Amino acid sequence: MTQKPLILVTNDDSITAPGIRALIEVMKEIGEVIVVAPDSPQSAMGHAITINNTLHLEKVTIDKELKNEYSCSGTPVDCVKIAVHEILKRKPDLCVSGINHGSNSSINVIYSGTMSAAVEAGIEGIPAIGFSLLDYSWSADFEPVKPYVKKIVLEVLEKGLPEGVVLNVNLPKKPIKGIKVCRQAKAVWEERFDKRTNPQGKEYYWLTGEFVNLDKGEDTDEWALKHDYISVVPVQFDFTAHHAIQQLNSWEL
Amino acid sequence: MTQKPLILVTNDDSITAPGIRALIEVMKEIGEVIVVAPDSPQSAMGHAITINNTLHLEKVTIDKELKNEYSCSGTPVDCVKIAVHEILKRKPDLCVSGINHGSNSSINVIYSGTMSAAVEAGIEGIPAIGFSLLDYSWSADFEPVKPYVKKIVLEVLEKGLPEGVVLNVNLPKKPIKGIKVCRQAKAVWEERFDKRTNPQGKEYYWLTGEFVNLDKGEDTDEWALKHDYISVVPVQFDFTAHHAIQQLNSWEL
Numbered sequence: 001m002t003q004k005p006l007i008l009v010t011n012d013d014s015i016t017a018p019g020i021r022a023l024i025e026v027m028k029e030i031g032e033v034i035v036v037a038p039d040s041p042q043s044a045m046g047h048a049i050t051i052n053n054t055l056h057l058e059k060v061t062i063d064k065e066l067k068n069e070y071s072c073s074g075t076p077v078d079c080v081k082i083a084v085h086e087i088l089k090r091k092p093d094l095c096v097s098g099i100n101h102g103s104n105s106s107i108n109v110i111y112s113g114t115m116s117a118a119v120e121a122g123i124e125g126i127p128a129i130g131f132s133l134l135d136y137s138w139s140a141d142f143e144p145v146k147p148y149v150k151k152i153v154l155e156v157l158e159k160g161l162p163e164g165v166v167l168n169v170n171l172p173k174k175p176i177k178g179i180k181v182c183r184q185a186k187a188v189w190e191e192r193f194d195k196r197t198n199p200q201g202k203e204y205y206w207l208t209g210e211f212v213n214l215d216k217g218e219d220t221d222e223w224a225l226k227h228d229y230i231s232v233v234p235v236q237f238d239f240t241a242h243h244a245i246q247q248l249n250s251w252e253l
Numbered sequence: 254m255t256q257k258p259l260i261l262v263t264n265d266d267s268i269t270a271p272g273i274r275a276l277i278e279v280m281k282e283i284g285e286v287i288v289v290a291p292d293s294p295q296s297a298m299g300h301a302i303t304i305n306n307t308l309h310l311e312k313v314t315i316d317k318e319l320k321n322e323y324s325c326s327g328t329p330v331d332c333v334k335i336a337v338h339e340i341l342k343r344k345p346d347l348c349v350s351g352i353n354h355g356s357n358s359s360i361n362v363i364y365s366g367t368m369s370a371a372v373e374a375g376i377e378g379i380p381a382i383g384f385s386l387l388d389y390s391w392s393a394d395f396e397p398v399k400p401y402v403k404k405i406v407l408e409v410l411e412k413g414l415p416e417g418v419v420l421n422v423n424l425p426k427k428p429i430k431g432i433k434v435c436r437q438a439k440a441v442w443e444e445r446f447d448k449r450t451n452p453q454g455k456e457y458y459w460l461t462g463e464f465v466n467l468d469k470g471e472d473t474d475e476w477a478l479k480h481d482y483i484s485v486v487p488v489q490f491d492f493t494a495h496h497a498i499q500q501l502n503s504w505e506l
Contacts, residue, residue, distance in 0.1 A: 047299030084444075110372070111301075111330075151506070164494070183495065184491055184492060192338060203309075204309050206307060207334065234493065235492045236493070236497075239362055239486075240486055240489070
């Protein structure tokens with residue numbers, strides 16, 4: 001690539017989150033960076049989009065070295081859509097989302113705004129990667145993972161991604177032993193609802209729960225992360241369970 | 254099954270939508286019905302969940318023949334979680350979501366609150382089906398599709414579903430020629446953002462766009478619906494692109 005690659009950066013923790021600022025730092029070493037990210041936290045928004053409300057877009061300057069930073073009132077997926085269809089003159093060469101404060105391994109991929117932004121870019125035909133650090137803290141240390149983020153991004157820019165595939169990259173807290181390509185572990189959240197009463201006597205609930213890995217496989221993201229490896233899961237957005245079609249065809253429908 | 258099956262009914266158009274009332278009518282003929290559905294429209298919420306806010310749950314009586322109807326302030330996925338983990342004493346035998354006012358075929362499965370509720374039930378190990386009618390109107394006629402909804406539900410209750418699979422059922426407006434098991438068509442939304450100015454002079458946007466089917470296959474949901482068939486797509490929530498793992502393993506990571 002003779003021209004610098006155009007890289008769209010987004011996330012779900014909002015445009016001022018330390019995780020996205022760390023990701024921007026790394027991307028500035030690689031290409032021309034445009035940032036379009038939510039103006040407020042949008043964790044667990046999944047693939048939600050804003051269709052029954054208006055969207056606001058604000059040009060902001062958080063990093064003086066960047067010419068194009070925008071905060072958006074919408075979800076992570078809205079950010080990708082408005083970047084591609086309203087702001088950018090040409091399709092970006094890459095979209096990176098994150099670095100999320102907290103894991104998006106296993107079934108969390110489905111709830112994650114970070115990953116949904118990457119998936120949306122994939123649907124738009126843009127190579128895309130979601131990055132998440134296994135540390136929920138706002139003061140998480142992103143320095144140790146920066147070289148790995150750079151390595152993975154350079155590899156994707158060089159090799160490209162298979163059609164219809166984006167990457168879900170989860171980064172353990174250091175020390176990191178290496179990188180493993182994995183499948184999504186079969187895990188669930190065992191939810192609880194914490195029932196409380198407000199000052200007016202009305203009951204309300206907080207969703208809470210425990211993540212339970214049911215999968216003993218050594219080829220899963222959970223296994224890799226537990227053993228201090230970075231997990232790279234190729235994620236697709238053709239949700240068809242192709243293996244089930246034959247069985248369903250035997251039904252009397 | 255000697256005991257009546259316990260059926261959880263939800264949707265994304267809200268508990269008072271004609272589509273869910275039609276679905277409840279059919280389910281009452283088959284089993285014991287519990288309704289937990291959003292108190293306001295939640296279309297295009299995807300797999301969003303409420304983690305940074307409180308949830309409210311209200312016992313309501315819309316259908317006097319039902320003992321258990323609840324409206325919930327959360328997303329469709331929240332409704333399934335609170336039904337299973339807070340309201341119900343035992344796991345339901347089936348979860349049905351819909352009938353959505355409007356299509357959830359092809360890539361729309363990813364944005365759909367209707368389908369996300371069904372997928373969440375699937376994650377919880379409950380056989381689940383999302384139903385959508387290709388008519389956005391609030392006064393859509395659900396009568397012609399009721400016999401098909403009943404047929405599909407009875408078949409699922411009798412045969413069960415493969416592990417990790419839920420059904421995405423889209424129903425054309427009549428006349429209906431039959432039912433086809435399909436794969437998700439490869440299609441995209443070509444978005445536009447309608448830029449406007451509010452009375453205070455501030456710019457804002459509305460997301461709009463056109464659905465474009467790029468897939469010429471005759472085994473897709475789009476093909477079936479276009480030819481007046483009901484489409485049944487088996488949907489999985491293991492998003493791993495298993496076919497891409499080998500290729501990624503050849504990378505220098």
